[in-house]
Each structure stands twice: as C-alpha cells, then as structure tokens.
Amino acid sequence: MKKQLLIACIAFLSFTTIPFISQAQTIKISGEVSTPLTIDAAYLQKFTQTTVVRKDRDGKDHTYSGVILSEILKNAGVTLGPELKGENLTKYLLVEASDGYQVIFALAELDKSFTDRTIILADKVDGAPLAPADGPYRIIVQDEKKPARCIKQVTAMQVHFVK
Amino acid sequence: MHQLKHNPLLSRQSLRKGRVMFLLLIFVIVSGWCYVDGGIETGPYNLVYPANFGNRIQIPADNPTTKQGVYLGRMLFYETKLSANNKLSCSSCHQQDKAFTDGRAFSPGVDGVLTPRNSMSLVNLLWARRLFWDGRANGLEEQAVTPLTNPHEMGQALSISAQRLSQTANYPVLFKLVYGDEKITGDKIVKALSQFERTLISANSHYDQYLRGAYQPTPDELKGIELFNTAPQPEKGIRGANCSHCHGGPKTYMELFHNNGLDSLPKDSGIEKLTALATDRGRFKVPTLRNVALTAPYMHDGRFKTLDEVIDHYSEHIEQSPALSSFLRGESNEAGGKSLKLNSIEKKQLIAFLNMLTDSAFITNPAFSDPHILSTKNKKH
Numbered sequence: 258m259k260k261q262l263l264i265a266c267i268a269f270l271s272f273t274t275i276p277f278i279s280q281a282q283t284i285k286i287s288g289e290v291s292t293p294l295t296i297d298a299a300y301l302q303k304f305t306q307t308t309v310v311r312k313d314r315d316g317k318d319h320t321y322s323g324v325i326l327s328e329i330l331k332n333a334g335v336t337l338g339p340e341l342k343g344e345n346l347t348k349y350l351l352v353e354a355s356d357g358y359q360v361i362f363a364l365a366e367l368d369k370s371f372t373d374r375t376i377i378l379a380d381k382v383d384g385a386p387l388a389p390a391d392g393p394y395r396i397i398v399q400d401e402k403k404p405a406r407c408i409k410q411v412t413a414m415q416v417h418f419v420k
Numbered sequence: 421m422h423q424l425k426h427n428p429l430l431s432r433q434s435l436r437k438g439r440v441m442f443l444l445l446i447f448v449i450v451s452g453w454c455y456v457d458g459g460i461e462t463g464p465y466n467l468v469y470p471a472n473f474g475n476r477i478q479i480p481a482d483n484p485t486t487k488q489g490v491y492l493g494r495m496l497f498y499e500t501k502l503s504a505n506n507k508l509s510c511s512s513c514h515q516q517d518k519a520f521t522d523g524r525a526f527s528p529g530v531d532g533v534l535t536p537r538n539s540m541s542l543v544n545l546l547w548a549r550r551l552f553w554d555g556r557a558n559g560l561e562e563q564a565v566t567p568l569t570n571p572h573e574m575g576q577a578l579s580i581s582a583q584r585l586s587q588t589a590n591y592p593v594l595f596k597l598v599y600g601d602e603k604i605t606g607d608k609i610v611k612a613l614s615q616f617e618r619t620l621i622s623a624n625s626h627y628d629q630y631l632r633g634a635y636q637p638t639p640d641e642l643k644g645i646e647l648f649n650t651a652p653q654p655e656k657g658i659r660g661a662n663c664s665h666c667h668g669g670p671k672t673y674m675e676l677f678h679n680n681g682l683d684s685l686p687k688d689s690g691i692e693k694l695t696a697l698a699t700d701r702g703r704f705k706v707p708t709l710r711n712v713a714l715t716a717p718y719m720h721d722g723r724f725k726t727l728d729e730v731i732d733h734y735s736e737h738i739e740q741s742p743a744l745s746s747f748l749r750g751e752s753n754e755a756g757g758k759s760l761k762l763n764s765i766e767k768k769q770l771i772a773f774l775n776m777l778t779d780s781a782f783i784t785n786p787a788f789s790d791p792h793i794l795s796t797k798n799k800k801h
Contacts, residue, residue: 282697355700357676389699390746409746
C-alpha cells in the first residue's frame with residue numbers, strides 16, 4: 258500500500274514538474290480583440306501557409322514560411338477588412354519578443370485592402386524550423402529595407418488604440 | 421517609605437527631573453514640528469530630464485511624484501530601521517559615490533548570507549519598466565518589496581517596518597504630510613521609496629554634454645563613440661564593437677534581456693527560472709552603462725572586476741550555446757570570424773568612451789545623499 262502511495266506521489270510530482278522542464282513557446286494575443294488567444298505551433302498549422310522571400314543579415318535570400326499575420330488577428334476578432342475605418346485606423350499592433358524588444362505596426366499596414374505587402378508570422382526558414390535564437394516564431398515583413406521589424410522570438414501581440 | 425515621601429530634597433529632585441523631562445519633551449515636539457513644517461517643500465515634483473531621453477516614463481497613476489513624497493522616500497532609502505538587524509538600509513547596497521552600487525560581486529544581508537546576484541545601479545529608473553536582473557518586477561513599487569522583506573537582504577516584514585516607523589517621532593508626521601494620514605503601511609513605504617528612486621536621474625555626463633554640443637571629446641573618445649555605435653562589416657572594411665545594439669540611444673539603455681555568452685552551461689539560468697524556456701537560459705537584463713566606470717564588478721554575478729575584462733569578454737571570450745543571443749553570433753571584425761576581435765587600441769578607445777558616461781554631478785548631488793547624516797554627524801565624528 259505504501260509502495261503504491263509512493264508511486265502515486267512520484268507520478269503526481271512528475272506530472273507537475275514536466276511543464277516546468279520543457280515548456281513550449283506560445284504567443285499571447287490580447288488588447289482590443291474580441292477573442293484573446295494563446296496560440297502555438299499546432300494552431301498555426303490550421304491556416305494556409307504563405308511564403309515570403311527576403312534577405313537576412315548574411316545578405317542572402319531566404320524563404321520564410323508561416324501565416325499571414327492579419328489572418329491570425331482576424332481570428333482574435335481584430336477590426337480588419339471592412340471594419341478598418343474611422344477610429345479603428347488609430348489602432349496599432351504591438352509585437353513583443355522574449356528579450357523585451359518591441360515593434361509596432363499600424364493595423365492598416367497589415368490589411369490586404371490597404372497593401373499588397375505581405376507580413377507573416379513565420380515558423381520556418383528554408384523549410385526548417387527557425388533557429389532557437391530566432392524562433393520559434395518571427396515576424397517577416399516583405400520588402401522592408403531594414404530587418405528591425407522582423408522581430409524574433411515573438412511572445413506576445415497586443416492591439417491598442419493610440420491614446 | 422513614609423520618610424522618603426516627605427523628604428524635601430528628594431521631592432525637589434523629582435520635581436527638577438520632571439521639569440527637565442517636560443522641557444525636553446517641548447523641545448522635541450517643537451523641533452519635530454519645525455523639522456517637518458519648516459524644511460519640507462510640498463507640491464508636485466518636477467522631474468527634469470533632457471528631451472532626447474524621451475517621455476516613455478513610468479509613473480503609476482496611484483503614486484504621483486510629490487516633493488514631500490520624494491523627501492520621505494529619501495529618508496526611507498537611508499533608514500536602517502527598515503532592516504531586521506537595524507544596520508542595513510537600501511543605501512547599504514546602493515551607495516551614491518558608486519553610482520548606487522556597492523562595489524561587491526554579491527551583497528551580505530541581515531543574516532550575512534550573500535545575495536545570489538550583483539546589486540544593480542540605481543539610475544534613470546524613471547524609464548525602467550521591468551526591474552531585477554530577470555525583469556520579474558513590473559515597476560519600482562513591486563521591486564522594492566523584495567530587498568526589504570527577503571530574509572537574506574533586509575529581512576523584515578513590511579508590517580513590522582511600518583510598526584517600527586510608527587513608533588518614531590518624525591515618521592508619522594511625515595507620512596501624514598505625504599499621504600494625508602498618519603497611518604504607516606508597507607504600501608506607503610514602497611511608494612515613497614519609488615518616488616525618490618524616480619528622481620535619480622543622471623543626464624550630465626561628458627557624453628550628455630557632447631550630445632548637446634557643450635563638450636568636445638578627445639580623439640580617443642570620439643573613436644570610442646564611433647566603435648560603440650557601429651556594427652562590424654569586415655567585407656566593407658568597417659570596424660565596430662556593436663555595443664549600441666543593446667546600450668544605444670542617449671540613455672545608453674534599452675530594456676532588453678540577453679544571453680551574452682558568459683557560459684556555455686550557466687550556473688545561474690536567469691530568466692529560464694521564470695519561463696521554463698530553454699531559449700531563456702542564461703538570459704539577463706542588459707544593464708545601463710551610466711556611470712559604468714563606478715559600478716564594478718560587472719555582470720549579474722560580478723565576475724569581471726574591470727572594464728578591460730568586460731571588453732575582452734565581448735571581443736574574444738563569447739561562449740557559444742543554444743541560448744546565445746543571435747546578434748552575438750558570428751559578429752566579427754574579421755571576415756568569417758567567430759568573435760568580435762577588437763585590437764588593443766580600439767579597446768582603449770571604447771573605454772575612453774565608457775569613462776565619458778561618468779556623471780560627477782549625479783554622484784555628488786546633495787539631493788540624493790543621506791539626509792540622516794546631518795543629525796548624526798556629531799555622533800559619528
């Protein structure tokens with residue numbers, strides 16, 4: 258009986274410690290959204306995968322693949338498409354990385370009715386998962402001259418009104 | 421007993437004692453009243469800083485900065501009654517002449533146990549959003565609770581600190597002046613401390629003077645500035661130290677958290693302890709470089725005693741690991757090089773620039789000094 262209790266205790270402890278040993282990175286989407294989301298790799302697989310080719314620091318073209326950012330935001334109930342007018346045009350997306358780095362995009366920069374430039378949340382580069390120091394998720398902005406907004410290790414996205 | 425009661429000599433003595441005590445009491449009350457009412461300015465505190473520091477400042481709505489609040493915060497910052505052994509104050513680990521560090525790798529608490537991480541410099545906290553080497557506190561108010569109550573730091577519950585201050589002559593009056601109520605609480609203590617800390621603004625180093633056109637750097641300093649702000653591109657013949665990637669801007673401070681290659685297997689796993697993410701292993705807050713010449717030893721564990729050692733680390737000793745920050749990978753002044761490889765002249769030039777960040781007005785500003793010293797001066801000397 259004691260033995261069984263011990264085994265049960267060990268099993269319970271291992272259950273509780275597993276999440277702390279290896280946690281999968283997620284992205285929290287919050288702010289001016291009707292459905293706050295916490296998304297992970299499996300969630301991203303539900304969307305059509307899109308590729309963007311752009312140069313990295315090595316000066317070479319790389320093919321990044323992932324999901325168009327506005328598609329994910331639409332699922333969170335962000336005012337895009339026909340709703341993106343009036344005061345909604347003063348909304349922005351704040352993207353945060355695990356190292357504390359932050360960048361913003363105006364919602365209009367992400368919307369297909371405003372621009373053909375593709376901005377994706379990538380999880381692969383040249384067919385392979387992103388390197389740990391870059392991933393697992395990175396924003397890739399098509400054709401932007403500087404890579405400064407191609408924010409790496411994305412952990413959170415918040416939609417806010419300009420105050 | 422009967423005799424004693426009617427001994428005229430003794431009654432006169434006790435009468436005299438009573439008078440002396442009464443006069444002393446009057447003196448204490450009057451001096452206490454003068455102290456609070458006479459010397460303390462009240463009203464909103466005007467935080468002054470250069471425009472190029474930007475206005476992304478952090479003041480919680482429920483703790484606006486007032487002159488009386490800053491005054492109280494300064495008193496508390498230097499108050500040893502806030503520690504369990506009555507010997508430590510915030511200033512024990514944050515000394516003004518060392519740009520609010522303590523010159524040690526780790527700091528002993530009330531029980532003599534050393535802190536696990538190096539005591540950070542307190543400067544330009546008005547802009548700080550996440551505090552501690554792992555950024556776990558959102559704001560100064562939240563941060564202050566830890567060193568005050570941790571058993572290996574000041575080791576005293578806030579409720580006890582509040583009670584001890586309540587028993588003094590001056591603090592209840594001061595708290596009333598700040599909060600409109602004599603009742604002292606832990607929350608009010610940390611709020612006042614935070615108000616004082618927000619005033620610790622350093623913006624008058626040679627570098628600041630250079631940025632506003634009031635100081636002409638030496639050739640070495642100028643070259644140091646250039647190296648600091650340049651990313652190396654050996655294929656184009658551009659040499660640089662790439663420091664501004666993390667320490668750039670007029671504040672030499674960006675709130676970033678990085679694994680800077682100190683170890684391949686770190687003893688202290690840093691932010692990983694909070695997030696359980698392998699990519700956060702050995703990742704720590706990027707500290708400000710303000711007054712960096714005064715804040716040795718360096719790194720979260722104080723492993724480097726000099727700035728030369730720090731620069732040697734970035735130049736030659738970055739340890740590779742899966743969590744090493746990407747901007748430190750393959751960044752080199754040599755084509756295909758694995759490390760920065762600065763030459764000895766460049767290292768000296770960088771240090772010339774780092775010395776420009778010393779702000780002598782900041783470390784001698786009487787507004788940041790120990791306010792208790794005036795009253796205890798005679799006892800000490």
